[in-house]
Amino acid sequence: MSYKIDTNDLIEIGYFLVDSGQAMVGDPRYLDEWDANKNDEWNLEGKAGDYSYQGASATTVANSPSLSTFSASKSVALTLASGL
Numbered sequence: 001m002s003y004k005i006d007t008n009d010l011i012e013i014g015y016f017l018v019d020s021g022q023a024m025v026g027d028p029r030y031l032d033e034w035d036a037n038k039n040d041e042w043n044l045e046g047k048a049g050d051y052s053y054q055g056a057s058a059t060t061v062a063n064s065p066s067l068s069t070f071s072a073s074k075s076v077a078l079t080l081a082s083g084l
Contacts, residue, residue: 005049007059024056 016023026034035052044058 005051005055005059007049007063010063 030051033051035050035055037053040054042054044054044061047055047058048062049055049059
C-alpha cells in the first residue's frame with residue numbers, strides 16, 4: 001500500500017534539534033508499512049509525502065527552503081509540524 005501525505009496545510013507546533021539531519025514523527029501502528037528504500041537509487045524527485053525514508057527526506061527538503069544546501073554533519077533546528 002502506498003501513502004501520500006498532504007503537506008499543504010501544516011501548522012508549526014515547535015522546534016527541536018537533530019544531529020543526523022532529519023527526524024520524523026509517526027504512528028508506530030504503521031511502521032510495518034514503512035519503506036526503508038534499502039535497495040533503491042537515491043532520488044527525491046516526486047517523493048515528498050511518501051511513507052518512506054526518501055519520502056521523509058524529500059518532504060523535509062521541500063518544506064524547509066534553508067535546507068536545500070543542508071549538510072548532514074551539522075545540527076539544524078527543524079520545524080516540527082502537524083497536519084491537525
